[in-house]
Amino acid sequence: xxxxxxxxxxxxxxxxxxxxxxVFQGPTIFDRMNGLGVITADTIxxxxxxxxxxNQPGMYVDLAMAYAMMGCLGSVVLAKYLGGKxx
Amino acid sequence: MESVRDKRVVGSxxxxxxxxxxxxxxxxxxxxxxxxxxxxxxxxxxSIIAAWVSYPLLLIPNGDDTKRYFVFGVNPVKLLAYFxxxxxxxxxxxxxxxxxxxxxxxxxxxxxxxxxxxxDNPMAKVVLANSITLTPGTVTMNVTEDGVYEVxxxxxxxxxxxxxxxxxxxxxxxxGESYDxxxxxxxx
Amino acid sequence: MIASVPVQxxxxxxxxxxxxxxxxxxxxxxxxxxxxxxRVHASGNSETLGTLLVFLGLAVYNGVSITSAKxxxxxxxxxxxxxxxxxxxxxxxxxxxxxxxxxxxxxNEVLPDAEIKGGEADADxxx
Numbered sequence: 001x002x003x004x005x006x007x008x009x010x011x012x013x014x015x016x017x018x019x020x021x022x023v024f025q026g027p028t029i030f031d032r033m034n035g036l037g038v039i040t041a042d043t044i045x046x047x048x049x050x051x052x053x054x055n056q057p058g059m060y061v062d063l064a065m066a067y068a069m070m071g072c073l074g075s076v077v078l079a080k081y082l083g084g085k086x087x
Numbered sequence: 088m089e090s091v092r093d094k095r096v097v098g099s100x101x102x103x104x105x106x107x108x109x110x111x112x113x114x115x116x117x118x119x120x121x122x123x124x125x126x127x128x129x130x131x132x133x134s135i136i137a138a139w140v141s142y143p144l145l146l147i148p149n150g151d152d153t154k155r156y157f158v159f160g161v162n163p164v165k166l167l168a169y170f171x172x173x174x175x176x177x178x179x180x181x182x183x184x185x186x187x188x189x190x191x192x193x194x195x196x197x198x199x200x201x202x203x204x205x206x207d208n209p210m211a212k213v214v215l216a217n218s219i220t221l222t223p224g225t226v227t228m229n230v231t232e233d234g235v236y237e238v239x240x241x242x243x244x245x246x247x248x249x250x251x252x253x254x255x256x257x258x259x260x261x262x263g264e265s266y267d268x269x270x271x272x273x274x275x
Numbered sequence: 276m277i278a279s280v281p282v283q284x285x286x287x288x289x290x291x292x293x294x295x296x297x298x299x300x301x302x303x304x305x306x307x308x309x310x311x312x313x314r315v316h317a318s319g320n321s322e323t324l325g326t327l328l329v330f331l332g333l334a335v336y337n338g339v340s341i342t343s344a345k346x347x348x349x350x351x352x353x354x355x356x357x358x359x360x361x362x363x364x365x366x367x368x369x370x371x372x373x374x375x376x377x378x379x380x381x382x383n384e385v386l387p388d389a390e391i392k393g394g395e396a397d398a399d400x401x402x
Binding site for chain 1 (some may be wrong): 284287288291295298299301302305306311314315318319322323326329330333336337341342345346348349352353355356357359360361363364366367368370371373
């Protein structure tokens with residue numbers, strides 16, 4: 001099961017790397033925001049998986065919960081800012 | 088606290104307050120995981136005060152402010168049934184979108200679907216827009232005040248499913264509203 | 276060999292494997308699809324289901340405990356928060372006039388246009 005977790009973490013890290021490429025290259029500002037959103041979602045998973053590898057999931061789950069709340073709020077606030085007065 | 092005696096509120100404020108307090112106490116227990124009497128007392132007091140203070144914020148007026156709907160005022164059994172149905176739709180549509188994306192030749196045909204769907208309860212609007220966005224292949228782009236939805240559909244199948252009005256019917260059933268759905272054909 | 280592995284772990288591994296497929300699918304979509312609106316489909320939605328399935332698998336693996344309940348609560352947050360994020364992003368793009376890519380226009384024709392529109396959105400920040 002540990003190996004499975006490690007494989008999952010590897011895939012998530014690869015996703016984050018590719019999304020960073022999208023963030024830096026992405027033609028419009030909205031593409032960059034979208035990439036950041038995906039990175040947020042993946043990071044939540046990564047934190048929880050790391051907790052399971054570390055054999056103390058209780059603590060890391062709390063961190064992930066705080067991160068999930070902040071991530072949702074952050075993307076909404078930034079998109080409001082981008083939309084300006086039209087939104 | 089005049090909102091408790093407000094005649095425009097749909098449903099009973101006492102039931103709303105009680106259900107909110109119970110929900111909040113459940114969340115408190117989940118976060119603390121501590122069953123000593125001292126912490127239980129703190130939890131009960133905090134959840135009751137929080138429910139009392141935040142209740143007026145969770146009452147949403149309808150279009151002409153003749154009624155006020157409680158945000159979580161929905162039948163839990165119906166909500167659970169809707170949730171299960173939505174999860175199933177989510178899996179089906181997801182497989183569809185991934186199949187269209189992973190092919191060597193991408194099989195997408197994006198278009199914008201417009202329809203009007205009027206409800207008295209603003210929460211029905213929110214739930215419908217959120218469900219449409221949650222289902223892969225369709226993303227709600229804009230919802231206007233008078234209930235015109237502009238939805239971006241990725242594949243032909245997703246657009247057809249939206250035009251069929253299946254999800255709209257389910258949301259109308261969930262909130263006990265009349266089914267008022269009309270397809271708008273406009274500029275792309 | 277298989278009998279030595281508990282049933283719980285097999286179910287958890289199956290759920291997480293399914294989630295992994297959806298996560299990889301969303302990644303491929305994110306890289307291949309032609310314009311912003313279609314990429315939102317890949318990121319916002321397949322990502323949600325993948326995350327959901329992996330969390331479900333972890334909860335099954337962990338058994339009945341307070342940590343599993345917290346995992347389910349995080350699942351709820353992702354389930355509600357992810358569509359809100361992608362919707363508000365699409366709304367911002369739509370309101371600032373980002374063009375919708377359709378089949379009869381080639382992506383090469385649209386992209387420079389999109390770049391200009393993105394620039395306008397940037398300019399809007401300072402007005």
